[in-house]
Amino acid sequence: MTRAxxxxxAVLDDIAVEQAKTGDLEALERVYRSYExxxxxxxxxxCRTEEDAEDVLQETFLEVCRSIRGFRGSGPxxxxxxxxRIAASKALMRVRREKYRDADELPEDGxxxxxxxxxxxxxxxxxxxxxxxxxxxxxxxxxxxxxxxxHEDIAEMMGKTVSFSKSQLARAxxxxxxxxxxxxxxx
Amino acid sequence: xxxxxxTAWARAHVDDCHFCQEERDLLYQRVAALRTLPAHRPPxxxxxxxxxxxxxxxxxxxxxxxxxxxxxxxxxIALLIGVRAVDLPGGQPSAADAQLTQLMxxxxxxxxxxxxxxxxxxxxxxxxxxxxxxxxxxxxxxxxGINQVSAGGGxxxxxxxxxxxRVDLMDALVSAHVTRAAYVGF
Numbered sequence: 001m002t003r004a005x006x007x008x009x010a011v012l013d014d015i016a017v018e019q020a021k022t023g024d025l026e027a028l029e030r031v032y033r034s035y036e037x038x039x040x041x042x043x044x045x046x047c048r049t050e051e052d053a054e055d056v057l058q059e060t061f062l063e064v065c066r067s068i069r070g071f072r073g074s075g076p077x078x079x080x081x082x083x084x085r086i087a088a089s090k091a092l093m094r095v096r097r098e099k100y101r102d103a104d105e106l107p108e109d110g111x112x113x114x115x116x117x118x119x120x121x122x123x124x125x126x127x128x129x130x131x132x133x134x135x136x137x138x139x140x141x142x143x144x145x146x147x148x149x150x151h152e153d154i155a156e157m158m159g160k161t162v163s164f165s166k167s168q169l170a171r172a173x174x175x176x177x178x179x180x181x182x183x184x185x186x187x
Numbered sequence: 188x189x190x191x192x193x194t195a196w197a198r199a200h201v202d203d204c205h206f207c208q209e210e211r212d213l214l215y216q217r218v219a220a221l222r223t224l225p226a227h228r229p230p231x232x233x234x235x236x237x238x239x240x241x242x243x244x245x246x247x248x249x250x251x252x253x254x255x256x257x258x259x260x261x262x263x264i265a266l267l268i269g270v271r272a273v274d275l276p277g278g279q280p281s282a283a284d285a286q287l288t289q290l291m292x293x294x295x296x297x298x299x300x301x302x303x304x305x306x307x308x309x310x311x312x313x314x315x316x317x318x319x320x321x322x323x324x325x326x327x328x329x330x331x332g333i334n335q336v337s338a339g340g341g342x343x344x345x346x347x348x349x350x351x352x353r354v355d356l357m358d359a360l361v362s363a364h365v366t367r368a369a370y371v372g373f
Contacts, residue, residue: 040228041226053229054233062237101217142221147224
């Protein structure tokens with residue numbers, strides 16, 4: 001996997017967006033090229049595997065090809081927000097679908113709050129610690145702290161309550177705090 | 188509290204509590220560090236797959252539109268011919284109406300051929316996809332013309348001309364699919 005230092009969004013002008021809205025495949029490819037990194041990064045942070053993230057990338061852009069005619073925004077700014085919303089929904093849908101694969105979600109009753117006994121004394125880097133979180137908690141952390149969605153947005157996308165989103169975030173941060181200790185020098 | 192939702196008591200407490208201030212600062216640092224994590228790039232190019240699927244979806248939608256349009260047209264024309272036949276002495280359809288019925292039947296036969304051929308899921312070259320998309324668009328335009336002329340009670344000759352266009356285009360569409368299949372067959 002090749003990594004770039006920051007998500008790269010190539011410059012996409014208004015004309016390209018308007019052309020894409022007509023269904024022009026070349027313009028749609030320009031949209032794809034501009035946003036594949038951003039969408040894949042979000043998917044990779046939320047989903048468990050590379051394969052899942054690739055599937056989310058594909059599903060997101062298929063949805064874009066199908067729905068861009070109805071996209072009411074203008075310009076790349078609103079296109080970014082629209083695309084991220086689709087990608088987040090697809091990634092969360094996949095998380096829900098794959099949930100049977102593990103005992104996900106940090107329990108809400110507080111019984112297992114904090115770092116599990118096996119993790120005591122373990123110092124992880126931020127990326128490893130993030131991937132160690134259950135998928136739902138990781139999704140909430142990423143969507144809230146990095147993508148800037150509100151708890152209301154997240155609750156709506158997940159089909160859960162606002163308090164669920166808040167408690168997942170709080171507990172995820174308690175775990176991260178325990179795993180990471182006092183600093184994030186390696187981030 | 189970080190979302191600005193903390194109570195006045197909690198905020199006052201954090202202002203006075205060294206431990207809580209440290210925890211809050213650590214949280215801010217952690218969030219800032221999360222935002223600087225490196226971006227990922229997809230390991231494989233997915234555009235080819237997405238493009239092929241988008242073209243298939245579009246073709247499927249157009250074919251469905253053509254199919255539904257044809258059903259509506261057929262019903263409308265059948266009604267028109269029926270009314271005209273009743274108006275004529277002896278209830279016999281005119282030559283124009285007979286020609287119209289013949290064209291309509293031919294168009295339906297071609298649609299049935301296309302459906303039975305099963306166009307979904309077959310691989311198209313870029314050129315073939317372009318030709319087929321163009322033919323489908325032209326059929327949709329002719330359908331719109333037929334609807335307009337039928338609704339406005341236009342002259343039979345014009346209607347026959349449009350139906351002839353539809354049959355020719357449907358014929359070309361079937362040929363495009365069959366030619367492509369023969370090519371793939373080699």
